[in-house]
Amino acid sequence: MSLKYEIIPVTAFQQNCSVIWCDETKEAIAVDPGGDVDQITARIRDLGLKLVKIVLTHGHLDHVGGTEALAGMFSVPVLGPQEADAFWLQALPAQSEMFGFTHTEAFTPDRWLNEGETVTFGNQTLEIYHTPGHTPGHIVLFSDSARRAWVGDVLFNGAIGRTDFPKGDFNTLITSIKTKLWPMGNDVTFIPGHGPESTFGHERIANPFVADEMPIH
Numbered sequence: 001m002s003l004k005y006e007i008i009p010v011t012a013f014q015q016n017c018s019v020i021w022c023d024e025t026k027e028a029i030a031v032d033p034g035g036d037v038d039q040i041t042a043r044i045r046d047l048g049l050k051l052v053k054i055v056l057t058h059g060h061l062d063h064v065g066g067t068e069a070l071a072g073m074f075s076v077p078v079l080g081p082q083e084a085d086a087f088w089l090q091a092l093p094a095q096s097e098m099f100g101f102t103h104t105e106a107f108t109p110d111r112w113l114n115e116g117e118t119v120t121f122g123n124q125t126l127e128i129y130h131t132p133g134h135t136p137g138h139i140v141l142f143s144d145s146a147r148r149a150w151v152g153d154v155l156f157n158g159a160i161g162r163t164d165f166p167k168g169d170f171n172t173l174i175t176s177i178k179t180k181l182w183p184m185g186n187d188v189t190f191i192p193g194h195g196p197e198s199t200f201g202h203e204r205i206a207n208p209f210v211a212d213e214m215p216i217h
């Protein structure tokens with residue numbers, strides 16, 4: 001498998017920032033650099049990688065707080081989330097005050113991402129899915145060849161994302177999980193925004209929020 005990745009938990013919320021790279025070219029992307037930029041930078045340098053892009057799953061502070069610093073350090077573009085999350089990125093100063101983070105300026109990414117688009121680095125291609133519910137512009141990244149999905153705060157090992165934020169919606173989130181994630185395949189391992197990895201197949205059996213109904217005979 002020439003796609004490799006390492007998870008770096010960042011911020012007080014232990015958000016799973018991922019550095020994903022093509023082992024053939026060493027080109028890498030950083031997904032959701034929420035903070036602790038020094039730590040992310042050190043791993044990129046230790047692994048001998050060339051950072052080429054930053055990708056954001058959604059506009060929450062613990063996922064995006066280190067974006068501007070990291071983008072500036074490596075002079076790389078910022079992609080995603082989907083444009084419906086623009087209001088969250090504009091609210092970053094208020095988010096940082098609310099959660100007691102250092103002040104974070106509002107920003108607009110270089111490119112919004114939409115369903116059906118792709119993100120490339122080295123010889124790797126990630127497919128973009130629009131998965132609203134936790135936030136309206138949330139996106140998920142899928143590597144068909146590596147059987148891995150980066151799902152942000154849509155789905156966790158044993159839980160689902162919160163839907164009590166502005167423009168969050170429980171039924172929309174459940175629909176996103178069942179119509180966008182499940183069709184990727186039960187064998188797919190997903191990297192959530194917080195906590196340990198799991199597979200979609202395992203969640204369809206064990207996750208109390210989204211497990212398939214048991215057939216009644």
Ligand SMILES: [Zn+2]
Binds near residue numbers: 058060134153
């Ligand atoms: Zn979130």
